[in-house]
Amino acid sequence: MPATEVPAHHAGTMSRAPTEGDEKVGETTSVVGPKGIFDRSTKGRVLEPITVQVERGRIQFFAQVLQLTDPIHFEVNAAREQGYPDLVAPPSFFTVLDQAANEARGRRGQPSAAALVNVDFRYLLHGDEAYEYLNPIFAGDEVTLTTSILDFYDKKGGAMEFVTLASELRHAERGVLVCATRNLLHRLP
Amino acid sequence: MTPVSLAAAKPGDMLPEIQFGPITRGVLALYAGASGDHNLIHIDIDMAKASGMPDVFAHGMLSFGVLARVPTEWAGAERLRSFSARFVAMTQVHDLITCRGEITEVFDTEGARDARIALTATTQDGRTTLTGEAIVRVG
Numbered sequence: 001m002p003a004t005e006v007p008a009h010h011a012g013t014m015s016r017a018p019t020e021g022d023e024k025v026g027e028t029t030s031v032v033g034p035k036g037i038f039d040r041s042t043k044g045r046v047l048e049p050i051t052v053q054v055e056r057g058r059i060q061f062f063a064q065v066l067q068l069t070d071p072i073h074f075e076v077n078a079a080r081e082q083g084y085p086d087l088v089a090p091p092s093f094f095t096v097l098d099q100a101a102n103e104a105r106g107r108r109g110q111p112s113a114a115a116l117v118n119v120d121f122r123y124l125l126h127g128d129e130a131y132e133y134l135n136p137i138f139a140g141d142e143v144t145l146t147t148s149i150l151d152f153y154d155k156k157g158g159a160m161e162f163v164t165l166a167s168e169l170r171h172a173e174r175g176v177l178v179c180a181t182r183n184l185l186h187r188l189p
Numbered sequence: 190m191t192p193v194s195l196a197a198a199k200p201g202d203m204l205p206e207i208q209f210g211p212i213t214r215g216v217l218a219l220y221a222g223a224s225g226d227h228n229l230i231h232i233d234i235d236m237a238k239a240s241g242m243p244d245v246f247a248h249g250m251l252s253f254g255v256l257a258r259v260p261t262e263w264a265g266a267e268r269l270r271s272f273s274a275r276f277v278a279m280t281q282v283h284d285l286i287t288c289r290g291e292i293t294e295v296f297d298t299e300g301a302r303d304a305r306i307a308l309t310a311t312t313q314d315g316r317t318t319l320t321g322e323a324i325v326r327v328g
Contacts, residue, residue, distance in 0.1 A: 058223075061222070061223045062223045062224060062254075064223070065216070065219045065220050065223040065224075065251075066220075066223075066251070066254040066255055066258070067209065067255070067258075068258060069262070070261075070262070070265075070266065072266065073266075088266055088267075090254065090257070090261075090266070091254070091257035091261055091266060091269055091272055092250060092253055092254040092257050092272075095224055095225075095226070095250050095254075096223070096224055096225055099224060099225030099226055099227075100225060102225075103225065121228050121229075121230060121240075122230070122236075122239065122240035122241075123240065124228070124230075125249075125276070126249040126250070126276050127275065127276060128273065128274065128275040128276060129249075129250065129253060129273065129274060129276075130271070130272075130273030130274075131271060131272050131273065132270070132271045133269055133270055133271060133272070136266070136267060189241070
């Protein structure tokens, strides 16, 4: 099985949240031990919900790069002929809205989930991503994203450390549109 | 593509496969812009090398988005109930990706019928880069 599979019994058991004393230990010793980069004290944090717009142009550009062919992603008339109010977002469009939410947070001086857990992009890999679709996302929607930092865990004797993030994308009238879960990891240097 | 083939879906059926690539640096730049994932390790070779990588490599979510086309081009986007994938290996520049789906189960749920689809993305030399699963409403 892939190295990124999540063994539930490992979750949260192989390391403890860092304390102030840990930093000193990490700096003064080179013996094998916890050398994680993630800030595990953020476990359980829920980021402030953030509202973003679903733009037609973003749907079209994203669908074009992925070489989707269904006109419901490109032509408003085609989408309306199928009974949709506007362009339909592709299945992985959640990631676009997540990034848009991060940019909006940045403009407000709020940290992204990646910043909160102290992601180091030089060593970051993506373990897995899962979406549950409850309602479609349409161009013109205003959607609110709420992200939680669920857990941290280690694998390969601490050579890789993981964080589990869960997000809910909600529309004011249509309720929850997408539930997303992802595991990110550091391939530790 | 038709409701008939959805209704006839049974375990062992293969969905039409999708090829994507070969992946170019240009596609990685476009995906960075389209997705908003501006992590420079995928588009700036200097940043990739500074991280100990020999070259830029593809966003996992690029292959993820292409893999999701297998169930949706078969059944239509509105029938997709869930989609997930594990990033098993990196996708390199010049890789040609083939995405495949096989129906593994058809089951009754909530007064309807769903199909479970096992998905893989593999490269031209047989490396598996993603394994995934989709649930599609077929009836």
